Amino acid sequence: MSSTTLNKTPLHDWHLQSGAFMTDFGGWHLPVRYQSDKQEHQAVREAVGLFDVSHMGELLVEGVSAADLLQYTTCNDISKISVGAARYNALTTPAGGAWDDLLVYRLAEERYLLVVNAANQDQDFNWLQEQNSQFGANLRNVGSDYALLALQGPLAVDVLESISDLPVRDLRYYHFLEGELLGCPVLLSRTGYTASDGFELYLSPQHAEAIWTKLLEGGASFGIEPCGLSARDSLRLEGGLHLYGHELGQDISLYEAGLGWIIKPEKGDFIGKEALLRSKENPQRKLVGFQMQEFGIPRHGFPILNQEEQTVGSVTSGLLSPTLNAPIGMAYVPTELSEISSTFLVQVRKRRLAAEVVRLPFYQISRST
Structure with missing residues (x-):
C-alpha cells in the first residue's frame, strides 16, 4: 500500500x-x-x-444499557470501574479468544469510552453493534474525534x-x-x-x-x-505487555495468554465464558518470557524446539533489550516447558540456540500512585 x-x-x-x-x-x-x-x-x-x-481507535458506549452490553461482550467486570477510572479488558470471542484488547474509561455513570487497536476498530464496532441488538445502548465510532x-x-x-x-x-x-x-x-x-x-x-x-x-x-x-x-x-x-496479532488473537485463549487476572467469571454470563473456563482447567500451551542463553536475536515467527529438536511453538515477539542488553522474547510453548528456568531451543536462522524461561515482566517500575 x-x-x-x-x-x-x-x-x-x-x-x-x-x-x-x-x-x-x-x-x-x-x-x-x-x-x-x-x-x-x-x-x-x-x-x-x-x-x-x-492511530488508536475510540468507541463511545452510552445509555442505561451501556454497562450491560459491555459486561456481556468483555471478560473484565465493568461494574468495578468507578467514574474517573480506566480498566484493561478484552472483547472475547465465543471460543475464549480475543477480538481485541482494549482500555475502558468510565466517563460518567452511563458513558464509556473504549480505546481499541487501530486495525481492529471497524471489526470491534461491528461486533458490538451486532451484540447490541439485544441491549439497545447508544454505540458510536468516535475515532475521528x-x-x-x-x-x-x-x-x-x-x-x-x-x-x-x-x-x-x-x-x-x-x-x-x-x-x-x-x-x-x-x-x-x-x-x-x-x-x-x-x-x-x-x-x-x-x-x-x-x-x-x-x-x-x-x-x-x-x-x-x-x-x-x-x-x-x-x-x-x-514490560511483558501483549501486542494484538502477536501474543493475542481470536485463536488464543486469554488464560493461555496469562491474562487470567482480567477474567471475572463471577460477574455473570459473558461471551466465551464457558470456553475460557475449559481452557483454564486444561491449558495446552502457555505464554512465557525467555532470555537467550546463547547470543542470537529472536524474532516474531522463529520456531521454538524442545530438547529433542522437535518444533513445539514459535516466538511471538523478540529483540535485543536496550535496558537489559540481552536478547529476550515471548513465546507460546507446551505447558511442560512453561515453568521458570525451563529451557528450549530457538531457531535463529540456521542456528538452534538455547533459551531459558524467565519471569515476566522483564522490566518493572515501582509505582507510588
Missing part, C-alpha cells in the same frame, strides 16, 4: 518534516524512529519521551507541570481527569504502553500539533525525545 493511500494522523506532516522514518502500521503511515531506536527507548526509561498514537499523544517516562509529570496547572502529580495510575491544557479540552489519563510512568492525552485533532509542539518545548530541559514505533515495541516487550 502506498503512503498516499494510508491513513494519516494530524501530526503526519510534522513527522515528515522532522525526518522520521515512516512505515505502514495497520493501514496507517506512522513514524518508526526519528534518530535512534536506542536513544528513544532510553529517553523513556531515564527521562521522558513523546509518542503520536493517534480524537488525537492521542503519549507522554511517557519518569519525568513526564514534571513536563506536564511545567506547562499546566492540572493536578497531574496526584493522579492515580489507571485514572484520568478532564480539563484544559493550554486552552484545549483534554482527557488526561495516567496510563501507557511502555512499562514506565506516564500519561496519555486525548484531544481534538485540530489541537494536536499545538499541544505536541508545546510538550516538546516544555520538555526540552528534561531531555524529551519524540519517539516512534520501534521504541514503543521494545518498551512494551520489556
